[in-house]
Amino acid sequence: MQLITDKQGLTGTIQVPGDKSISHRSIMFGALAEGTTTVTNFLHGEDCLSTIEVFRALGVEIEDSPDKIVVHGKGWDGLQKPTGILDVGNSGTTIRLMLGILAGRPFDATIKGDASIAKRPMGRVMSPLREMGAIFEAKEANFAPVKVTGAKLEPMEYTLPVASAQVKSAIIFAALQADGETTIIEKEKTRDHTEQMIRQFGGEIDVTDLTIRVTGGQRFVGQEVVVPGDISSAAFFIVAGLIVPGSKIRLENVGINPTRTGIIDVVKAMGGKITVEEIHAVGDEAAGTITVETSDLVGTEIGGDIIPRLIDELPVIALLASQAKGQTVIKDAAELKVKETNRIDAVVAELSKLGVQITGTDDGMIIEGHQKLHGGKVKSYGDHRMGMMLQIAALLADSDVELENAEAIKVSYPTFFEDVRSLY
């Protein structure tokens, strides 16, 4: 696909689609709860639709219309043995959290995904769940497809070796089915939407700093969930507004859960003009209006415990850094290698093709500033965030940019290209 290139003066207001992490969890808790759950501003991206299909295959009735999703939950025991293989498509969140849910159900199920999922590590989830008594059979030990044989789960104490909300959430779902209290200690604070939603659905979870305690045998009650806009989707327009000359972009109703707002801190540290106003509660989460304007930026160092708070935004932050004065160093971000694609290699390869001086390291990237971008042929690697980052890069390119596999963006932001067009 030919990308939109050489634009100036992007102005306008965008309502980014619903948060992907919260949309997934709204279906999961809705299915496990007793009674009806309605979800508004649900993200109709391919990943979240995969979660709906997985629960339908487990016997849960879910009505899907453009303005709302209705989940008819029948409690934990409402899940039934599926007739076929459960397919998560490209969704890492779906497969990892489902392993925690399925581990304690009294039936067998096999779960698989696309070619990217087949390469992503599942051992990080299966290993702690096995300590709780879960039974898995997986291809080459640690990769999908995974056959789950439902088992009786025991509580445990577990210190997470990686900062991952997916691993943490899978253990929480297993702990909710175990007999007793499980303690999970995080390495660094990661997104806490699972913990928030347990409370919203009438359950209990204790979080003290990095220690989480959760007791099994809890029952949940159907709720009305309103999903805030996804800051990880807003990130593409935050960066566009800062680097495209003469721009001012307003992003309404963006989720600003503090475990997700690392990009705002980085933009401020780089001297970017960014404001967050009209802060309001959206269910148990917070949202606000983010406004950005073209800014003179300076390079920075990004590492340490901010990384989990902006992990999905790092590809587009690398682009942002290429327009700042001086060098930017991203470190402590080896997790980028196990995302939808290896995002260190992919960002370095594709931004280099457009003229950016960027070097990959073992745990991040080093990006030179004040780079002029030119045209070229780039690829998304089937990774939605790579595709969207490259479209924002193309806005600065002085000649044609052709993107291979642009459809990948449908995973999290089906209307992305329309929203870019609405700004000029």
Ligand code: S3P
């Ligand atoms: C997610 C957690 C993160 C993130 C992913 C969504 C979630 O993954 O990258 O896009 O919804 O829990 P990790 O937990 O593997 O870091």
